[in-house]
Amino acid sequence: MYWNVGRVKITKIVELETTGSTRFILPLASNEEIRKLPWLIPHFATDEGRLKMSIHSLVVETPTRRIVVDTGLGNAKEGRNVPTWNNRNGPFLETMTEAGFPPDSIDTVLCTHLHVDHVGWNTTLIAGQWVPTFANARYVFGKSEYEYWRDHSVEPDKAAVFSDSVKPIAEAGKADLVASDARLCDEISLIPTPGHSPGHMSILIQSDGEQGLLTGDVAHHPCQMAHLDWSSTADSDPVLSAATRRELFSRFADTPTVVIGGHFNAGRIRRDGDAFKFIV
Template sequence: MPGNKLTIGNVEITSLSDGLLEFDLCNFFPAIPNEDWHGHESHLSPSGGVRFNLACFVIRSEGRTIAVDTGLGPKPTPDTPWGELLNDFAAHGMKPEDVDMVVMTHAHRDHIGWNVVSQDGKYVPTFPNARYYVSTRDWEACHDPALIETRFPNAPDCVWPLEDLGVLELMEGEHVLTSELTMLPTPGHTPGHMSIAISSQGEQGLVLGDVLHNTVQIENTDWVSRADIDPETTRITRRNLMDRLERDGIPVAAVHLASPGFGRIVRTEGRRYWQAI
């Protein structure tokens, strides 16, 4: 099977990418002292920064084609290291028209950028045959004047228009997409952050969204990033999920880990770590 595909029962996941981001360590994990990174350098980029992929997982389940998260969107300049998602669709023989559903794990800017495009001075859906799904809590949060500028700066351009276009679906609590895919509330990173539980033919899987930004957080579950809106809830969510994923050996699709983002949480010699698959 190609390295960018993962099969769980009858469900097929294809990992695409909108590009890469890299942040200065102190900028992205400002609450973690430099000395605490000693012994964890392998989790960082060669320059000592925090690098992460901007994955879009295309899931095929029960005849549906579901795009999970849509990256940062079109390139503002030719040398911008993101804006590659539609090119990656084409490279893998897929078209935006193939997508039936677009699911946002949350409404942060690096997960919603290709939701819509501007055409003749108005917004149109990038995925013209799709319904777009976001949690009610994130829909409300991205309209909160206290949060828009710092937490959801491109929501007015990439999320709000979906309502006027008539393609928006709001999700409350656990939400069934297909009989094999269920959205699960995993709050903290944003108020309405959600992950996707997969259950097919007796096999399990999980699409994590931003429960993880970096593999160091698998062992150090209390390490939160500057992007986490509610640090304490984030810690609880991550701790509980890492325990479950390790215990049950569930394969994971993690949007920001190194492409393709597929792996398991395993323990060796008393330490928990990421095992890519």
């Protein structure tokens, strides 16, 4: 699955897809409440009101760069707080290669934030060592995000993620720590969108008069456009994340901007009363 924004192509590489089983992340998104939002069906929810979500990477090809945005869960990782995320042995790299993106062809890895399901394929276990998966790439992390997790990964699951998927990149000398409003190249710039994590960033793509927005986890699901106060259980600051959603969605509502989520497919944001809806 792919989308074009001017001369930029965005390809979704799926690691894991789920239907339902998401109440742990969005506890207020009951089946009954979701059925009250018919515009979610069928693309983002089932007729029964079960949410459709995915863990995926987005490969962003500009005329000069080949960028992987977020890197999923990874294989052989341990200490995760979701049992099915431990010791995975999935075909993600083979899927990428078959789609035309072998790891050695990637020149940039950009993480919107440093949570478990966005950094896993940063590294691969080889001969007992965690090494950078994308050997020819620079890894771009938000400076404030990196420094926060470097200094605050005290819980065992957070410590495991940082030590096997982030720290080895820095130790290999491949990490570029940037401001959360940095410009990466002519077509790609960053927007600070804190709340889900302290240094969370979204990605603005501009090319040939067209515009795209990669939201990361500002919202885990489009239902949060209708219910801005439905903060994720993973949000570090639920009040700030709700304010960030309103600010970001207001900025891009009723424009032709192609919006792609960290866990959902593309659409366009439309104002709907005091909130928003998402139209494919």
